[in-house]
Amino acid sequence: MEAPIPHEIMNRMLSGYWSTQALYVAAKLGLADLLIEGPRSIDDLAQATNTHAPSLYRLLRGLASMGVFADVGNARFTLTPLAECLRSDLPGSQRALAIMGGEEHYQAWGELLYSVQTGKTSFDKLYGMPIFEFLSKNIEQAKVFDAAMVGVHGRETTAMTDAYDFSDVKVLADIGGGNGSLLTTVLTKYPHMKGILYDLPGVTERATVSLSAAGLSDRCQVMGGNFFESVPAGADAYLMRHIIHDWDDEKATTILRHVHQVLPSHGRLLVVEGVIPPGNTPCFGKLLDLTMLTLPGGKERTDDEFRTLFKSAGFHLSRIVPTSAEVSIIEGKKQ
Numbered sequence: 001m002e003a004p005i006p007h008e009i010m011n012r013m014l015s016g017y018w019s020t021q022a023l024y025v026a027a028k029l030g031l032a033d034l035l036i037e038g039p040r041s042i043d044d045l046a047q048a049t050n051t052h053a054p055s056l057y058r059l060l061r062g063l064a065s066m067g068v069f070a071d072v073g074n075a076r077f078t079l080t081p082l083a084e085c086l087r088s089d090l091p092g093s094q095r096a097l098a099i100m101g102g103e104e105h106y107q108a109w110g111e112l113l114y115s116v117q118t119g120k121t122s123f124d125k126l127y128g129m130p131i132f133e134f135l136s137k138n139i140e141q142a143k144v145f146d147a148a149m150v151g152v153h154g155r156e157t158t159a160m161t162d163a164y165d166f167s168d169v170k171v172l173a174d175i176g177g178g179n180g181s182l183l184t185t186v187l188t189k190y191p192h193m194k195g196i197l198y199d200l201p202g203v204t205e206r207a208t209v210s211l212s213a214a215g216l217s218d219r220c221q222v223m224g225g226n227f228f229e230s231v232p233a234g235a236d237a238y239l240m241r242h243i244i245h246d247w248d249d250e251k252a253t254t255i256l257r258h259v260h261q262v263l264p265s266h267g268r269l270l271v272v273e274g275v276i277p278p279g280n281t282p283c284f285g286k287l288l289d290l291t292m293l294t295l296p297g298g299k300e301r302t303d304d305e306f307r308t309l310f311k312s313a314g315f316h317l318s319r320i321v322p323t324s325a326e327v328s329i330i331e332g333k334k335q
């Protein structure tokens with residue numbers, strides 16, 4: 001088969017937002033959940049979702065053309081492996097990610113030009129406040145954000161525990177630990193280990209519920225606070241996954257300095273993020289970087305940039321451990 005010509009590739013790239021919004025609408029309507037028991041007719045689905053049946057048919061036909069749902073005849077649709085990703089009842093569900101992507105993220109990307117022209121976050125321009133403040137004031141969106149983090153980063157957890165040996169960590173602090181899904185996996189794998197989950201107070205309320213449901217309340221302390229003011233003492237390893245990339249160098253250095261203040265001399269810093277490769281190498285992080293530009297105001301970094309950042313907070317970068325996912329474990333020790 002002949003390779004597509006640049007014109008065709010460009011057409012596909014330019015219509016990227018079509019799939020973002022089609023997937024968003026399917027996720028928002030909960031269509032995948034409605035098909036768990038088996039195929040259903042368009043009329044039935046339209047009634048269940050309070051939508052216009054002929055238009056819902058067009059949505060599902062379009063999605064089926066990309067392998068998401070399938071028409072089994074007589075305007076009846078069924079799940080496919082891709083559509084299963086939008087079910088809300090499966091571990092690692094990407095339904096919340098599709099919803100978040102089609103709402104705040106879509107809006108912020110719609111103002112990418114503003115961010116490129118000014119270097120400022122388009123999210124603040126649109127919503128009048130920084131994203132984490134917005135989430136603290138909008139509980140429904142905050143719950144979607146927590147779940148979306150599992151959808152986008154959940155697969156990284158096993159990749160991290162496969163690649164990195166945590167066996168000599170006694171107490172692991174997960175700074176900005178979100179809903180606790182990462183700590184749940186690590187503490188379950190290492191029964192001797194204790195944990196500290198630290199995040200903004202509203203987030204920790206939700207994390208307390210999920211850690212307790214996982215039976216980890218007695219091994220994991222949950223603490224609410226602001227990492228720009230301090231981080232809790234008491235751990236010998238401080239892990240931050242997708243935290244440092246949310247912030248510019250100045251703010252990231254402040255967080256790392258707070259870790260430095262409480263880290264014992266033998267302790268370690270574990271930053272879990274993508275490391276941007278040089279040159280034109282394709283890399284998810286090179287576009288995720290634009291999400292960081294438009295939403296929180298952070299950035300993805302190269303290994304040299306991590307080295308410099310660590311140094312500015314009193315750490316030396318001891319090693320970068322790659323994983324089978326898009327992230328590496330960037331380990332730091334006190335200088």
Ligand SMILES: C[S@@+](CC[C@H](N)C(=O)[O-])C[C@H]1O[C@@H](n2cnc3c(N)ncnc32)[C@H](O)[C@@H]1O
Pocket residue numbers: 132149150153175176177178179182198199200203225226227228240241242243246
């Ligand atoms: C991109 S999410 C990453 C969540 C989690 N570490 C993961 O890998 O899924 C960033 C986290 O930082 C938390 N956060 C943001 N600002 C914070 C602050 N000032 N102090 C503490 N946590 C904060 C957010 O609530 C959120 O849970």
